[in-house]
Amino acid sequence: MAQQGPTSPVPVPTAQDAHQPAPKPVREGIDLIVNDKRYRHTGDKAMPLLWYLRDVLRLTGAKYGCDQGDCGFCTVIVDGKAVASCQTKMEKLSGKRVTTVEGLADKDGKLHPVQQAWIDEDAIMCGFCQPGQIMAAVDLLSRQKNPSDADIDKIGNLCRCGSYGRIRKAIKRAADTLKKDGKA
Amino acid sequence: MSGEIRLSRRRFLKYAAGAAGALVIGIGSVDAAERPVPLALLGDTWKQVGPYLRVAADGRVFIGVRDPDNGEGTATSLARIIAEEMDADWSRVVVEPLGLGVTVDNDKAKFLYGHQRSGDATSIPAAWADLRQAGALARWLLLQAAARRLGVPADQLRGEAGMAIAADGRRISYADLASTAAEIEAPATPPPLKAAERYQLIGQPAGDVDAHAVVTGSLAYACDDNIGDPVIAVLARCPYPGGTLDQADRDAASRLPGVHAVIDLTPEQGQPAGLAAQAPAIVVLASDTWTALSARAALKATWKPGPNVEPSAGTLEQQALNLFGDEQATPITVRNDGDVLATRKKAARALEATYVQPWVAHATAETPNCIVRLDPDTSITVIAATQAPLQVYSVVQRMTGLKPDQIDIRVPRGGGGFGRRLEADYVAEAVAIALAKKPDTIRNRPIKVMWTREDDLAHDYYRPMAVHRLNASLDKKKNIIGWHQRMASPSALVNRNVPDNRLWQSELVPDALPAGLVPNFRSDWYPLSSQLQRGEWRGSPHVTPTFASESFIDELAHSLKANPLDFRLALLGDARQLAYNGRGGPIDTGRLANVLKLAADKLDWSRWLRSENGLGIACAYVFGAYVAHAIEVAPTQDGVDILRVVVAADVGRVINPKGLEAQLQGATMDALSTALSLAITVKDGKVQQTGLRDYALSPTQPMPNEVETIIVPSTAEPAGASVVGVPSAAPALANAVFRATAVRVRRLPLLRELARLR
Numbered sequence: 001m002a003q004q005g006p007t008s009p010v011p012v013p014t015a016q017d018a019h020q021p022a023p024k025p026v027r028e029g030i031d032l033i034v035n036d037k038r039y040r041h042t043g044d045k046a047m048p049l050l051w052y053l054r055d056v057l058r059l060t061g062a063k064y065g066c067d068q069g070d071c072g073f074c075t076v077i078v079d080g081k082a083v084a085s086c087q088t089k090m091e092k093l094s095g096k097r098v099t100t101v102e103g104l105a106d107k108d109g110k111l112h113p114v115q116q117a118w119i120d121e122d123a124i125m126c127g128f129c130q131p132g133q134i135m136a137a138v139d140l141l142s143r144q145k146n147p148s149d150a151d152i153d154k155i156g157n158l159c160r161c162g163s164y165g166r167i168r169k170a171i172k173r174a175a176d177t178l179k180k181d182g183k184a
Numbered sequence: 185m186s187g188e189i190r191l192s193r194r195r196f197l198k199y200a201a202g203a204a205g206a207l208v209i210g211i212g213s214v215d216a217a218e219r220p221v222p223l224a225l226l227g228d229t230w231k232q233v234g235p236y237l238r239v240a241a242d243g244r245v246f247i248g249v250r251d252p253d254n255g256e257g258t259a260t261s262l263a264r265i266i267a268e269e270m271d272a273d274w275s276r277v278v279v280e281p282l283g284l285g286v287t288v289d290n291d292k293a294k295f296l297y298g299h300q301r302s303g304d305a306t307s308i309p310a311a312w313a314d315l316r317q318a319g320a321l322a323r324w325l326l327l328q329a330a331a332r333r334l335g336v337p338a339d340q341l342r343g344e345a346g347m348a349i350a351a352d353g354r355r356i357s358y359a360d361l362a363s364t365a366a367e368i369e370a371p372a373t374p375p376p377l378k379a380a381e382r383y384q385l386i387g388q389p390a391g392d393v394d395a396h397a398v399v400t401g402s403l404a405y406a407c408d409d410n411i412g413d414p415v416i417a418v419l420a421r422c423p424y425p426g427g428t429l430d431q432a433d434r435d436a437a438s439r440l441p442g443v444h445a446v447i448d449l450t451p452e453q454g455q456p457a458g459l460a461a462q463a464p465a466i467v468v469l470a471s472d473t474w475t476a477l478s479a480r481a482a483l484k485a486t487w488k489p490g491p492n493v494e495p496s497a498g499t500l501e502q503q504a505l506n507l508f509g510d511e512q513a514t515p516i517t518v519r520n521d522g523d524v525l526a527t528r529k530k531a532a533r534a535l536e537a538t539y540v541q542p543w544v545a546h547a548t549a550e551t552p553n554c555i556v557r558l559d560p561d562t563s564i565t566v567i568a569a570t571q572a573p574l575q576v577y578s579v580v581q582r583m584t585g586l587k588p589d590q591i592d593i594r595v596p597r598g599g600g601g602f603g604r605r606l607e608a609d610y611v612a613e614a615v616a617i618a619l620a621k622k623p624d625t626i627r628n629r630p631i632k633v634m635w636t637r638e639d640d641l642a643h644d645y646y647r648p649m650a651v652h653r654l655n656a657s658l659d660k661k662k663n664i665i666g667w668h669q670r671m672a673s674p675s676a677l678v679n680r681n682v683p684d685n686r687l688w689q690s691e692l693v694p695d696a697l698p699a700g701l702v703p704n705f706r707s708d709w710y711p712l713s714s715q716l717q718r719g720e721w722r723g724s725p726h727v728t729p730t731f732a733s734e735s736f737i738d739e740l741a742h743s744l745k746a747n748p749l750d751f752r753l754a755l756l757g758d759a760r761q762l763a764y765n766g767r768g769g770p771i772d773t774g775r776l777a778n779v780l781k782l783a784a785d786k787l788d789w790s791r792w793l794r795s796e797n798g799l800g801i802a803c804a805y806v807f808g809a810y811v812a813h814a815i816e817v818a819p820t821q822d823g824v825d826i827l828r829v830v831v832a833a834d835v836g837r838v839i840n841p842k843g844l845e846a847q848l849q850g851a852t853m854d855a856l857s858t859a860l861s862l863a864i865t866v867k868d869g870k871v872q873q874t875g876l877r878d879y880a881l882s883p884t885q886p887m888p889n890e891v892e893t894i895i896v897p898s899t900a901e902p903a904g905a906s907v908v909g910v911p912s913a914a915p916a917l918a919n920a921v922f923r924a925t926a927v928r929v930r931r932l933p934l935l936r937e938l939a940r941l942r
Contacts, residue, residue, distance in 0.1 A: 043442075043472075044441075044478075046478075047472075047474045051474035054473070055416070055472035056472065058410055060401070060404065060405075060407075060408035061401020061402075063405075063407075063549075063550070063599070064407065064551065064634075064636075065549060065551075065637065065876075066876045067477075067636060067637065068637075068876065070876040070877060071637075071876055100401065101399070101400065102400065105400060111396075111400070115399040118395070118399045119391060119395045119399060120391075122391040122392060122846065124392050124394070124395055124398045125255040125257070125392075125846055125847075126254055126548075126549055126550070126597070126598065126599045126600045126601075127395075127398035127597065127599070128255075128405060128549035128550045128599030129549050129599075130398050131398070131399075131401045149889055158549075158881055159549075160547065160548060160549040160600050160854075160881060161549070161846075161850045161854075162849060162850035162851070162852070162854050162857075163850060164853065164887070164889075165849055165889065165890035165891060168890070
């Protein structure tokens with residue numbers, strides 16, 4: 001986890017504080033697990049998870065869309081539940097387990113059934129909202145094995161390109177796959 | 185610590201801090217990773233066909249796609265066009281987006297790839313015109329190589345799925361032929377194109393080539409790129425057009441840990457719209473986006489309107505109505521057949537209606553952003569989603585003064601375009617910041633400008649608000665003998681080096697129907713004045729006029745107690761060609777009648793009179809494509825529920841039916857949700873909408889679960905697809921709402937107006 005980033009444990013001195021004594025190494029922080037890897041966040045506790053993922057860990061699958069929790073582009077799963085990462089501050093994440101779209105496929109690269117269903121239904125247009133859509137669908141299918149149209153509508157993630165019909169089909173296809181896999 | 189020491193133009197030393205105090209040094213080459221053409225497409229083979237494709241010895245075929253893909257599906261369809269002509273094995277095709285192809289020729293910029301723009305449905309027609317040649321040349325060379333190897337004449341060989349196959353069944357893979365083919369002299373004339381009967385890929389459904397990268401989160405949009413560990417720039421922009429800074433606490437912002445600098449940005453004066461930054465701004469440069477956003481908030485910047493306060497849309501609307509009523513006003517008459525005014529005087533019956541449509545925004549999924557890495561002496565790299573790489577280039581070249589071959593414009597897949605990314609204001613911001621004086625600590629680091637949704641809604645190039653007044657004259661036999669349409673709008677071409685007498689070109693199409701169908705026809709355009717930035721919006725010259733004309737035709741049918749489908753078909757008359765002075769023409773009325781009938785049949789139009797639900801229909805001719813929407817709605821307590829939406833389209837030859845279906849569905853959803861709910865409004869001189877709560881794009885209600893599509897098989901020249909599903913959707917909806925509620929909605933957004941009128 002030699003992740004270089006703006007809030008990495010080794011602060012980079014700036015011009016203004018070059019004459020000041022070097023800051024002491026930070027030993028405290030927020031420990032969390034992202035896609036099965038351990039990280040310690042030592043920067044601003046109020047930083048939203050979205051920007052921690054994107055700017056610090058350089059995991060850019062979760063996208064920025066609105067910073068109000070309305071669009072769902074930044075959806076990730078925290079301890080098994082979908083959250084808008086733009087609305088989730090780092091201070092709430094101590095000891096939590098975060099899964100992003102980068103962590104969905106298995107170690108050999110075999111796609112999660114939801115990802116595969118997205119490809120099979122060709123549900124992407126510009127694709128920008130789709131990592132968030134996929135994470136929301138994974139969350140839904142963990143709670144609802146047979147989601148109804150109303151359940152799917154309740155997700156409420158925005159697709160600016162209007163791929164809703166294919167997203168709906170992809171979720172139902174993934175539900176079928178998960179059921180078959182469950183039986184096998 | 186990390187950094188670079190340039191050894192020469194093309195080589196550099198790279199060093200970085202390693203574990204336990206080590207210094208890690210490596211040598212990099214610009215050639216290896218930094219060329220505008222993706223590495224996979226380089227190589228000394230295939231010089232003849234440029235960067236569009238490369239056959240690798242391992243059997244893969246790399247295809248470079250020159251037009252940006254912002255969700256239009258160009259990456260897939262352009263690659264399929266090339267792959268088809270060369271008979272490539274699609275399963276071995278790797279598609280790479282090409283950046284801008286520019287080099288120096290006699291000290292001038294020379295653009296290498298031909299058409300490089302995604303807008304106005306131009307990509308497919310342009311590709312059809314020349315990209316097939318690239319594939320055909322590849323096939324020709326490979327078959328020549330196979331002929332030598334097999335000792336048979338090349339005309340007795342055929343290509344199929346990555347193989348050259350002889351009449352006797354012997355076959356050699358393209359991979360094995362690649363090196364020999366590269367030595368063959370190019371033919372004197374372009375090799376012939378494939379006969380359509382032999383098509384294996386064109387017309388067959390294909391999934392998006394980037395699907396795997398998208399669903400795994402590995403596809404790097406511009407905002408995901410972190411080339412050279414960029415400094416993040418977030419701007420506090422003046423929200424008042426023509427306004428200025430009141431006050432800001434720069435110290436409070438500078439004090440936050442992680443903030444590198446706070447600088448001012450003044451837009452260049454005298455540049456055309458879209459080619460310079462929009463507004464004066466204070467720029468916060470910080471280590472990460474969150475810090476930059478926090479520092480921007482700490483600025484507590486306040487702004488003052490300029491001397492001319494932007495009027496509300498209501499004020500502009502009143503100005504339009506005054507113009508329509510003013511006989512001294514001098515509109516630009518874009519088409520004038522016969523004499524509409526004389527016809528009105530002798531008409532048995534005359535009707536008039538006025539339609540009002542609001543400002544709307546693009547609200548692309550990926551907000552504007554841009555990365556610039558500038559080495560002032562040697563080069564600049566720009567990474568930006570754009571629909572218009574040449575626009576980006578012209579901004580970068582003008583602002584930096586660098587030579588064409590020092591400018592590297594990279595165009596990754598973009599998160600939506602719809603016309604917003606035809607503008608390069610966000611690029612100009614990033615270049616200006618890269619050029620600005622900054623502290624030494626960040627002087628050589630790349631700059632990444634990030635826009636929030638609030639920035640995006642406040643500083644869009646909006647689709648202009650528009651007011652249409654239509655007059656029709658009918659004779660005793662209920663024929664339309666006169667049609668006079670007047671439109672007033674603030675042109676999207678103002679301040680773009682377009683002469684005043686051409687400003688209507690962004691607003692309407694002179695030959696749009698029912699021009700050519702009505703003997704006395706006149707179309708007038710009146711300019712309105714606004715300081716809001718305006719631009720193209722997904723087929724815009726067709727969009728607001730079609731809402732007006734297709735609503736009005738419905739009103740005429742209703743006033744004559746006619747079935748609106750039959751009325752339209754009668755108006756179109758016998759199948760014939762109508763002159764059309766614009767892209768895609770002439771208009772074939774038979775093809776338009778056909779899509780009308782197909783959409784109506786699918787919705788079971790025979791129910792039109794009896795159904796308790798409202799059935800509505802509308803059609804449009806859009807850049808060479810014919811499209812009709814048929815929509816069924818049910819009235820509800822507080823509005824309507826859209827039960828079914830059918831769209832039928834004839835776009836000529838279909839390259840990728842799966843992609844076309846997606847574009848038709850998406851455009852329909854876009855048009856309907858915009859018509860139902862969306863408006864940008866101006867109050868106290870600035871845009872009021874600040875987020876997706878007050879510009880609510882998410883439309884699961886009252887939308888249907890799916891949009892049903894009908895695609896007409898055709899061998900006509902292919903038209904573009906991304907905008908054709910927009911213009912007829914909103915009028916079909918309003919026409920259906922009228923049947924369901926007896927309320928004629930002439931003002932958008934529809935739901936608000938329906939609630940007001942009911």
